[in-house]
Amino acid sequence: MKCPSCKEEISESTDKKFRPFCSERCRSLDLSDWFNERNVISSNLSHSED
Numbered sequence: 001m002k003c004p005s006c007k008e009e010i011s012e013s014t015d016k017k018f019r020p021f022c023s024e025r026c027r028s029l030d031l032s033d034w035f036n037e038r039n040v041i042s043s044n045l046s047h048s049e050d
């Protein structure tokens with residue numbers, strides 16, 4: 001299994017609470033990417049509605 005964020009191989013010793021990410025840092029990075037994308041979409045929508 002590889003971390004979706006940094007593509008590092010996740011080892012058995014990796015804390016399971018971060019899965020499928022290798023660390024809290026990668027998990028939050030991925031969430032922020034997703035969140036930024038959502039914000040772009042919603043801002044475009046609100047702009048066209050205005």
Ligand SMILES: [Zn+2]
Nearest residue numbers: 003006022026
């Ligand atoms: Zn990672």
